[in-house]
Amino acid sequence: MVPLSYYLVLSGFLFACGVAGFLIKRNIITIFMSIELMLNGVNLSFVAFAAHWHALAGQIFVFFVMVVAAAESAVGLAIIIAVYRTRETLNVDQVNLLKL
Amino acid sequence: MTSSLNLWLIPVLPLAGAAINGFLGKKSSRTAVSVIGLFFSGAAFAWALSVVMRVSSDALPYHEYIAHWIRFGSAGLPGSFSSDFALYLDQLSLVMLLIVTGVGFLIHIYSVGYMWDDPSYYRFFAYLNLFKFFMLTLVLANNYLLMFIGWEGVGLASYLLIGFWFTKDSAASAGKKAFIVNRIGDFGFLIALFLIIQHFGSLDFTKVFAQVQPLAAETAGAGLLTAIGILLMVGACGKSAQIPLYVWLPDAMEGPTPVSALIHAATMVTAGVYMVSRSHMIFERAPMALMVVAVIGTLTALFAATIGIVQTDIKKVLAYSTVSQLGYMFMACGVGAFSAGIFHLMTHAFFKGLLFLAAGSVIHAVGGEQDMRKMGGLRSYIPITAATMGIATLAIAGIFPFAGFWSKDEILWKAYQANWVYWFIGLVTAFVTSFYMFRLLFMTFAGDYRGGAHADEHGRGTHGHDHGHGEPHESPMVMLVPLMILAVLSVVGGLVGIGNGFEHFLAPVFGSGEVAGAAGEAASRGTEILLMVVSVTVALLGAMLAYVLYVSKPYLPQKIADGLNGFYTAVLNKYYIDELYAKLFVKPLIDGSTSILWQGVDRKIIDDTVNNAADGARQVSDEVRHMQSGNLRSYAGWIAAGSAVVLAYMIWMGVR
Numbered sequence: 073m074v075p076l077s078y079y080l081v082l083s084g085f086l087f088a089c090g091v092a093g094f095l096i097k098r099n100i101i102t103i104f105m106s107i108e109l110m111l112n113g114v115n116l117s118f119v120a121f122a123a124h125w126h127a128l129a130g131q132i133f134v135f136f137v138m139v140v141a142a143a144e145s146a147v148g149l150a151i152i153i154a155v156y157r158t159r160e161t162l163n164v165d166q167v168n169l170l171k172l
Numbered sequence: 173m174t175s176s177l178n179l180w181l182i183p184v185l186p187l188a189g190a191a192i193n194g195f196l197g198k199k200s201s202r203t204a205v206s207v208i209g210l211f212f213s214g215a216a217f218a219w220a221l222s223v224v225m226r227v228s229s230d231a232l233p234y235h236e237y238i239a240h241w242i243r244f245g246s247a248g249l250p251g252s253f254s255s256d257f258a259l260y261l262d263q264l265s266l267v268m269l270l271i272v273t274g275v276g277f278l279i280h281i282y283s284v285g286y287m288w289d290d291p292s293y294y295r296f297f298a299y300l301n302l303f304k305f306f307m308l309t310l311v312l313a314n315n316y317l318l319m320f321i322g323w324e325g326v327g328l329a330s331y332l333l334i335g336f337w338f339t340k341d342s343a344a345s346a347g348k349k350a351f352i353v354n355r356i357g358d359f360g361f362l363i364a365l366f367l368i369i370q371h372f373g374s375l376d377f378t379k380v381f382a383q384v385q386p387l388a389a390e391t392a393g394a395g396l397l398t399a400i401g402i403l404l405m406v407g408a409c410g411k412s413a414q415i416p417l418y419v420w421l422p423d424a425m426e427g428p429t430p431v432s433a434l435i436h437a438a439t440m441v442t443a444g445v446y447m448v449s450r451s452h453m454i455f456e457r458a459p460m461a462l463m464v465v466a467v468i469g470t471l472t473a474l475f476a477a478t479i480g481i482v483q484t485d486i487k488k489v490l491a492y493s494t495v496s497q498l499g500y501m502f503m504a505c506g507v508g509a510f511s512a513g514i515f516h517l518m519t520h521a522f523f524k525g526l527l528f529l530a531a532g533s534v535i536h537a538v539g540g541e542q543d544m545r546k547m548g549g550l551r552s553y554i555p556i557t558a559a560t561m562g563i564a565t566l567a568i569a570g571i572f573p574f575a576g577f578w579s580k581d582e583i584l585w586k587a588y589q590a591n592w593v594y595w596f597i598g599l600v601t602a603f604v605t606s607f608y609m610f611r612l613l614f615m616t617f618a619g620d621y622r623g624g625a626h627a628d629e630h631g632r633g634t635h636g637h638d639h640g641h642g643e644p645h646e647s648p649m650v651m652l653v654p655l656m657i658l659a660v661l662s663v664v665g666g667l668v669g670i671g672n673g674f675e676h677f678l679a680p681v682f683g684s685g686e687v688a689g690a691a692g693e694a695a696s697r698g699t700e701i702l703l704m705v706v707s708v709t710v711a712l713l714g715a716m717l718a719y720v721l722y723v724s725k726p727y728l729p730q731k732i733a734d735g736l737n738g739f740y741t742a743v744l745n746k747y748y749i750d751e752l753y754a755k756l757f758v759k760p761l762i763d764g765s766t767s768i769l770w771q772g773v774d775r776k777i778i779d780d781t782v783n784n785a786a787d788g789a790r791q792v793s794d795e796v797r798h799m800q801s802g803n804l805r806s807y808a809g810w811i812a813a814g815s816a817v818v819l820a821y822m823i824w825m826g827v828r
Binding site (some may be wrong): 091094095098103164165167168169 | 801802803804805808809811
């Protein structure tokens with residue numbers, strides 16, 4: 073039986089990787105993948121807690137997160153394609169119209 | 173008293189008239205407006221008469237409760253206070269009631285003729301009815317607070333009516349002046365009310381006076397009652413145009429003449445006398461306050477009368493005369509002869525109302541001219557006006573047996589009993605009064621007509637005459653009938669005073685001590701008659717002097733004026749009182765307001781606070797907006813940093 077803390081450490085590590093990637097990377101696709109990484113980090117902790125406390129709620133949450141993440145990916149990828157078509161770049165530093 | 177008198181109808185009827193005319197009058201015809209205005213004010217008069225018929229003297233004082241108004245604390249306990257909409261009728265308010273509704277109704281009738289050509293005809297009647305509502309509230313109130321409502325209300329109506337022709341600058345500022353000067357008086361009145369609340373816990377006349385009655389007179393020194401009395405007198409000074417607050421009344425002549433007659437002669441300005449008489453219980457126990465009243469009254473009487481001598485505007489003469497006669501009334505109150513004061517108030521309402529209405533008729537006749545130097549010889553053009561004005565002049569001069577004779581001699585007699593100085597000044601005033609009134613009469617009606625054919629340009633602006641003005645012409649009957657009725661009253665109005673009849677009538681209000689004292693002095697009846705003879709002689713002398721100066725030797729006045737060079741100029745300029753007030757009070761106020769309140773407080777503190785706050789917000793924003801880089805990764809960084817801070821905080825504080 074693997075102790076709970078192992079799962080949590082791994083979950084925290086995955087999440088931290090996601091945050092770091094999100095902050096460092098410039099390519100939208102990579103940033104997008106970092107988001108998925110963070111989500112999965114969280115999912116892992118959900119599942120770990122669910123197993124530990126013998127509560128199903130955590131697993132249900134994970135399904136929700138996965139469904140929402142799938143929907144988000146679909147919309148997000150569509151936006152990325154649209155951005156690429158208009159700007160011909162995937163570098164987020166060049167997609168900065170939203171400033172004063 | 174089983175059946176209710178329904179006193180509340182009396183003030184409410186004119187209010188209804190005011191509301192109907194005020195809200196709907198603009199679109200109605202003049203006839204409709206007149207009918208509404210006359211109906212409601214006439215109905216108030218009729219109802220007042222019916223009250224007189226139905227009420228028996230032993231049922232007075234009569235209380236009528238209408239609705240509750242201000243109540244807090246449980247009744248009877250200390251710290252509680254209540255004041256209701258409730259009316260109070262006794263002999264004093266009965267007299268006032270009849271004067272206000274009766275003379276008011278006559279002046280309403282007169283106004284139909286006088287104001288017919290005015291474009292704001294409906295507005296005039298709305299205001300006039302509104303005034304009556306407030307005046308009747310003042311007179312019928314059973315507590316000081318409701319009285320104060322009426323008091324302020326008549327001030328408002330007075331302001332509206334003085335400034336009735338508000339497009340004229342002088343009228344607008346005269347209205348403001350009246351309002352502001354009255355506020356000064358009201359301030360004193362209010363403080364008096366606060367003192368009464370604090371010490372007697374009520375403002376109901378009956379409750380307050382019941383508590384005042386057992387108190388001893390403050391002969392030794394000034395105390396609470398003296399303070400209340402003097403403060404009440406300050407209020408009365410404002411409303412009744414006494415020194416030092418009389419300055420607004422002469423300016424108030426900018427209003428239409430019926431307004432001058434109703435508000436600034438017959439009714440509103442006498443509110444102060446009424447209020448002082450109503451509070452006689454307080455004044456009688458405060459000799460010092462009474463003395464203040466007497467001195468102010470006496471001085472005002474003489475002072476205003478002397479200014480009246482040199483005025484050339486027919487209405488200004490009457491205005492100063494009103495101030496002077498009000499001084500008489502206060503003199504009477506001041507020597508404790510309240511019933512004499514009220515008696516003079518009544519006769520004054522008749523003859524001064526008549527004088528103003530007649531003056532209005534004269535002004536109407538000569539097409540808006542008010543300068544007496546451009547009149548003269550009008551007797552043959554407007555005989556009825558001339559006759560009625562002559563009667564009023566005889567009445568105000570105090571010639572036997574006209575109304576003014578009875579009331580004025582009553583006052584002089586009481587004043588003589590109190591202190592011969594009051595009597596002497598009163599006598600001098602009577603002489604001056606007679607002189608300037610006959611001067612007015614002679615300048616207006618005797619000699620030859622000095623006005624040109626077209627004196628209209630100078631006129632009162634909106635009193636548009638579309639008919640030609642070659643000749644002075646008599647006024648229409650609708651104006652003459654009130655003149656005649658008032659003339660009759662000016663003749664016979666004083667007769668109720670014979671044998672102290674009026675005094676006996678008012679005795680339940682003012683206490684019978686006054687009457688008993690007078691009865692006990694049957695021995696001094698000789699003195700009284702002697703005084704009467706003296707005052708009539710003096711009045712006749714004044715009239716004769718006026719005749720000599722203005723009819724037989726019209727070149728003399730100029731000579732005398734030249735002889736008295738400096739003094740004449742001073743009197744002509746009303747003793748420079750207006751200028752003095754302007755220097756002493758108005759200018760410092762304006763300067764202070766400009767430099768401290770406007771430039772200092774308003775611009776430096778208030779405006780700058782707001783502007784600096786706005787500037788500061790902008791500067792901070794200028795710095796902060798750089799956060800909005802549009803760079804996705806920097807946003808993400810901020811979010812991550814923010815979450816980190818929140819997390820750190822939660823860990824640090826141990827929040828779970």
